Amino acid sequence: MKKVFFAVILVLVIALMLPADVYIKTNVHTDAFTMMGKEQPAKDDVMEQWVGNNQLVNKTGDKIMIMDMNKKMMFIVNPKDKTYVETALPLDMSILLPKEAASMVSMMKVTVKVTANGQSKKINKWNCSGYDVEMSMMMMQMKMKVWATTDVPFDWKMFAKMYANVSKMSFMDDAAIAEMMKINGYQVASEMTMDMMGSKLNVTSQVVEITQKPAPAGIYAVPAGYTKKDKLSMEDMRGGR
Numbered sequence: 001m002k003k004v005f006f007a008v009i010l011v012l013v014i015a016l017m018l019p020a021d022v023y024i025k026t027n028v029h030t031d032a033f034t035m036m037g038k039e040q041p042a043k044d045d046v047m048e049q050w051v052g053n054n055q056l057v058n059k060t061g062d063k064i065m066i067m068d069m070n071k072k073m074m075f076i077v078n079p080k081d082k083t084y085v086e087t088a089l090p091l092d093m094s095i096l097l098p099k100e101a102a103s104m105v106s107m108m109k110v111t112v113k114v115t116a117n118g119q120s121k122k123i124n125k126w127n128c129s130g131y132d133v134e135m136s137m138m139m140m141q142m143k144m145k146v147w148a149t150t151d152v153p154f155d156w157k158m159f160a161k162m163y164a165n166v167s168k169m170s171f172m173d174d175a176a177i178a179e180m181m182k183i184n185g186y187q188v189a190s191e192m193t194m195d196m197m198g199s200k201l202n203v204t205s206q207v208v209e210i211t212q213k214p215a216p217a218g219i220y221a222v223p224a225g226y227t228k229k230d231k232l233s234m235e236d237m238r239g240g241r
Contacts, residue, residue: 021215024049112176148185
């Protein structure tokens with residue numbers, strides 16, 4: 001009986017010693033803007049992320065992205081119509097694109113320049129370093145000020161590798177991703193100004209919570225009953241406002 005008791009205690013102690021998953025909550029604000037004569041109102045979103053054992057879930061609004069580096073797979077989930085697409089990693093975005101968008105891939109190369117600006121700032125409880133980021137793609141120019149910290153309770157370098165795969169969804173090539181990797185640490189705040197076809201768009205983001213805690217059951221998997229699709233639809237690509 002004592003052996004069983006001590007065995008149970010040992011299992012509990014080992015479980016407590018294992019690293020917990022990490023929950024990250026980020027507030028994202030988009031200013032009102034006008035695009036091609038159509039006015040878009042200001043918008044506030046909450047981005048939620050779970051980081052586990054080489055696994056990542058990113059949920060913003062009604063869009064969910066699941067990355068499992070153990071299985072070398074990525075899943076893009078649409079809860080509104082209970083569908084999903086899946087692809088092997090490293091990501092080849094052209095496989096997932098609908099025909100209407102696939103022909104534009106070669107035209108959508110993103111160029112990136114990252115410069116450490118030598119500034120430091122404390123955001124919430126995190127000591128951050130500043131970076132200036134310039135990006136361009138077709139008729140779109142983007143400038144960002146990014147604040148990053150290494151003082152986080154997870155392997156931010158592992159997170160950066162996952163981010164590299166996600167970046168390919170934004171049509172970044174290896175050179176652009178390598179430039180983004182110059183940012184040392186996890187990004188906890190950013191200020192972005194985008195000039196697109198004469199319209200200006202301002203977006204700010206800030207992490208408000210980083211907590212170690214058990215992840216909800218099944219968070220790193222596609223929910224049961226969802227239908228697999230071969231490709232993303234144009235609605236999937238546009239997302240919602």
